[in-house]
Amino acid sequence: xxxxxxxxxxxxxxxxxxxxxxxxxxxxxxxxxxxxxxxxxxxxxxxxxxxxxxxxxxxxxxxxxxxxxxxxxxxxxxxxxxxxxxxxxxxxxxxxxxxxxxxxxxxxxxxxxxxxxxxxxxxxxxxxxxxxxxxxxxxxxxxxxxxxxxxxxxxxxxxxxxxxxxxxxxxxxxxxxxxxxxxxxxxxxxxxxxxxxxxxxxxxxxxxxxxxxxxxxxxxxxxxxxxxxxxxxxxxxxxxxxxxxxxxxxxxxxxxxxxxxxxxxxxxxxxxx
Amino acid sequence: xxxxxxxxxxxxxxxxxxxxxxxxxxxxxxxxxxxxxxxxxxxxxxxxxxxxxxxxxxxxxxxxxxxxxxxxxxxxxxxxxxxxxxxxxxxxxxxxxxxxxxxxxxxxxxxxxxxxxxxxxxxxxxxxxxxxxxxxxxxxxxxxxxxxxxxxxxxxxxxxxxxxxxxxxxxxxxxxxxxxxxxxxxxxxxxxxxxxxxxxxxxxxxxxxxxxxxxxxxxxxxxxxxxxxxxxxxxxxxxxxxxxxxxxxxxxxxxxxxxxxxxxxxxxxxxxxxxxxxxxxxxxxxxxxxxxxxxxxxxxxxxxxxxxxxxxxxxxxxxxxxxxxxxxxxxxxxxxxxxxxxxxxxxxxxxxxxxxxxxxxxxxxxxxxxxxxxxxxxxxxxxx
Numbered sequence: 191x192x193x194x195x196x197x198x199x200x201x202x203x204x205x206x207x208x209x210x211x212x213x214x215x216x217x218x219x220x221x222x223x224x225x226x227x228x229x230x231x232x233x234x235x236x237x238x239x240x241x242x243x244x245x246x247x248x249x250x251x252x253x254x255x256x257x258x259x260x261x262x263x264x265x266x267x268x269x270x271x272x273x274x275x276x277x278x279x280x281x282x283x284x285x286x287x288x289x290x291x292x293x294x295x296x297x298x299x300x301x302x303x304x305x306x307x308x309x310x311x312x313x314x315x316x317x318x319x320x321x322x323x324x325x326x327x328x329x330x331x332x333x334x335x336x337x338x339x340x341x342x343x344x345x346x347x348x349x350x351x352x353x354x355x356x357x358x359x360x361x362x363x364x365x366x367x368x369x370x371x372x373x374x375x376x377x378x379x380x381x382x383x384x385x386x387x388x389x390x391x392x393x394x395x396x397x398x399x400x401x402x403x404x405x406x407x408x409x410x411x412x413x414x415x416x417x418x419x420x421x422x423x424x425x426x427x428x429x430x431x432x433x434x435x436x437x438x439x440x441x442x443x444x445x446x447x448x449x450x451x452x453x454x455x456x457x458x459x460x461x462x463x
Numbered sequence: 464x465x466x467x468x469x470x471x472x473x474x475x476x477x478x479x480x481x482x483x484x485x486x487x488x489x490x491x492x493x494x495x496x497x498x499x500x501x502x503x504x505x506x507x508x509x510x511x512x513x514x515x516x517x518x519x520x521x522x523x524x525x526x527x528x529x530x531x532x533x534x535x536x537x538x539x540x541x542x543x544x545x546x547x548x549x550x551x552x553x554x555x556x557x558x559x560x561x562x563x564x565x566x567x568x569x570x571x572x573x574x575x576x577x578x579x580x581x582x583x584x585x586x587x588x589x590x591x592x593x594x595x596x597x598x599x600x601x602x603x604x605x606x607x608x609x610x611x612x613x614x615x616x617x618x619x620x621x622x623x624x625x626x627x628x629x630x631x632x633x634x635x636x637x638x639x640x641x642x643x644x645x646x647x648x649x650x651x652x653x654x655x656x657x658x659x660x661x662x663x664x665x666x667x668x669x670x671x672x673x674x675x676x677x678x679x680x681x682x683x684x685x686x687x688x689x690x691x692x693x694x695x696x697x698x699x700x701x702x703x704x705x706x707x708x709x710x711x712x713x714x715x716x717x718x719x720x721x722x723x724x725x726x727x728x729x730x731x732x733x734x735x736x737x738x739x740x741x742x743x744x745x746x747x748x749x750x751x752x753x754x755x756x757x758x759x760x761x762x763x764x765x766x767x768x769x770x771x772x773x774x775x776x777x778x779x780x781x782x783x784x785x786x787x788x789x790x791x792x793x794x795x796x797x798x799x800x801x802x803x804x805x806x807x808x809x810x811x812x813x814x815x816x817x818x819x820x821x822x823x824x825x826x827x828x829x830x831x832x833x834x835x836x837x838x839x840x841x842x843x844x845x846x847x
Contacts, residue, residue: 410795412670414671416669416672419568419571430578432582435649436600438647439648445671445672446671448647448676450647453648454649455649
């Protein structure tokens with residue numbers, strides 16, 4: 191539900207409803223403190239409505255979205271998303287088991303995805319690049335805590351002083367190829383957190399996943415307490431229906447870490463339909 | 464015109480600091496916690512003020528001094544009142560749907576997290592009632608609208624950040640460290656202003672939450688986030704008998720002894736107050752709490768260089784400044800290299816590929832040039 195629906199004479203927002211497959215899934219009415227939306231439509235005030243429900247459609251179900259909005263000047267608008275959507279809420283969560291701290295962090299991700307009605311089985315550990323690449327097409331949420339550079343990431347199996355083993359590294363070109371292998375019913379990536387070094391130094395890895403909603407590190411990442419606090423706070427806030435931006439801000443504030451890189455600041459990760 | 468409107472500076476004018484509130488936080492050290500007997504009456508008084516004269520007055524009481532004490536925490540409704548008062552003071556929309564949650568972990572002291580007006584947050588130390596941080600989500604959203612404009616000046620951002628910290632009760636031993644223009648979310652520029660928490664001039668290092676940090680929108684000049692973290696207890700001694708060079712040597716020798724290093728390189732060495740975590744001990748890493756005793760140590764960062772000369776791991780050592788013992792540190796993962804080094808990593812790979820292609824071409828080029836020169840010379844010689 192975006193601000194560009196409204197013109198300057200519409201006033202503010204009085205009521206919104208979100209409908210999925212002909213059923214109203216969300217509604218909110220204001221009686222005071224009416225939210226303003228930017229009349230020129232430059233900013234999407236998507237924080238106005240959180241389409242959260244505990245209903246989960248089976249993966250592959252065709253979804254139709256309709257939004258309805260009433261303004262304080264008694265104007266009414268409705269619109270249907272013209273794109274075809276399919277329910278697809280599957281998350282892959284992995285961790286390099288080299289440090290307990292890392293496995294704990296991946297555990298926060300898994301808890302979040304489960305709470306957001308994503309299908310996610312376990313925290314995968316000690317996976318090869320081939321195993322991870324074969325998994326990538328089939329998920330809409332992705333988190334891994336492990337090793338990384340600006341152009342790839344890996345689970346682990348590092349031996350001191352030796353090269354980063356190729357069979358462990360998932361390069362950005364390999365991510366691209368894996369994402370391109372999605373079938374027509376497999377949703378694009380909703381959210382990706384590469385909890386690995388330098389994953390957010392540029393938008394290379396974000397682009398490789400083809401997602402608008404991405405979190406990574408701009409620089410070193412350590413298996414230490416501030417990073418655990420960051421990841422814990424981030425997912426806790428996200429699970430509390432926060433956006434990627436608000437959750438990252440919370441995590442920054444609590445952990446003291448300032449070198450994260452996030453995209454999709456006003457984006458909700460919850461997709462429970 | 465509201466205070467928030469005054470701060471907006473799309474034309475690059477100097478943004479103004481937040482309005483001066485009627486209160487001023489009492490200067491004091493964050494790590495000095497109150498005693499029960501001294502502050503229980505204050506807590507009662509604060510509650511009375513909340514009931515009697517409203518939220519702003521409550522904030523006055525809060526900022527006049529800590530509310531609670533160790534073992535005698537403030538209540539959730541106190542935290543709500545404190546958050547509401549801060550919001551009123553700094554012109555942050557508060558709304559009617561605020562919620563409060565008590566959070567307790569080992570690394571950070573128990574605190575109340577107050578969520579309000581969508582995603583704004585204020586964190587309140589459960590023991591002292593002091594605000595340890597807030598996020599102004601409205602200010603964050605406004606940054607999107609004005610992100611195309613020129614950023615406010617660094618000095619301006621520091622002034623704004625400083626005034627907010629003072630309103631929060633900035634301790635005297637915070638020392639300004641840096642202001643960096645970054646764009647952590649959606650490439651929206653922000654000034655990240657940092658203050659070190661110090662003890663006798665030595666900064667604390669907890670790897671993240673130490674001192675204070677303020678996020679000032681570079682577009683609007685509004686404070687998006689501020690945090691003033693509570694530091695662990697000060698060290699028993701600040702005596703230093705190990706030089707920086709000695710600390711680096713100790714770290715290098717220790718790393719080599721653990722088989723971590725090939726050709727090594729020290730990246731940084733600084734004297735700091737740390738919490739020993741036993742990372743490099745035989746017993747392995749030990750959990751660190753917010754009140755784990757501290758020591759003065761040389762914090763040495765090294766890079767573990769792989770067989771091919773590529774940096775593989777970043778290693779951190781805490782070398783006790785008094786006796787030279789390695790009392791903790793950390794280790795990043797393989798390929799976990801700082802952004803510059805990461806770029807180096809990628810560049811090195813590209814350069815290696817390029818060199819592979821260019822070397823034969825260059826050799827061929829040299830041969831052609833030489834052959835050409837020989838031919839020209841032969842022709843000239845022949846012409847004579």
